[in-house]
Amino acid sequence: MTELDPAKRAQIADRLKEARKLPGLSQGHVAKIIGLHRPSITEIEAGNRRVSADELVRLAEIYDVSVAWLLGEAPETLDAQDPRLELAARELSKLKPDDLERLLRLLAAMRNDSTASGDDR
Numbered sequence: 422m423t424e425l426d427p428a429k430r431a432q433i434a435d436r437l438k439e440a441r442k443l444p445g446l447s448q449g450h451v452a453k454i455i456g457l458h459r460p461s462i463t464e465i466e467a468g469n470r471r472v473s474a475d476e477l478v479r480l481a482e483i484y485d486v487s488v489a490w491l492l493g494e495a496p497e498t499l500d501a502q503d504p505r506l507e508l509a510a511r512e513l514s515k516l517k518p519d520d521l522e523r524l525l526r527l528l529a530a531m532r533n534d535s536t537a538s539g540d541d542r
Contacts, residue, residue: 455479
């Protein structure tokens with residue numbers, strides 16, 4: 422197996438850390454979900470421990486990101502011209518402010534529920 426260059430390993434480690442922090446997950450919580458010890462997550466995020474393909478897939482599911490993004494093979498951000506984003510923006514703009522706030526709370530709750538229970542997506 423070919424060894425990753427240090428810059429690529431650092432990029433993957435940074436993306437794993439960023440993806441964990443976005444939903445507000447602790448290293449301990451993630452470790453518990455995937456059956457590792459917390460120091461293993463610390464080492465992964467520091468780029469000092471290799472991540473198996475299975476672990477990478479599981480982490481992508483937990484963080485709700487693609488494996489390609491974690492590997493640095495997908496762009497940092499979504500394409501603003503993506504027709505799905507335009508459709509979503511149009512639909513969201515039709516909502517009353519209170520309805521939009523409820524929807525955002527619902528999305529946050531759904532994400533927290535599925536992450537806390539370790540559901541596969």
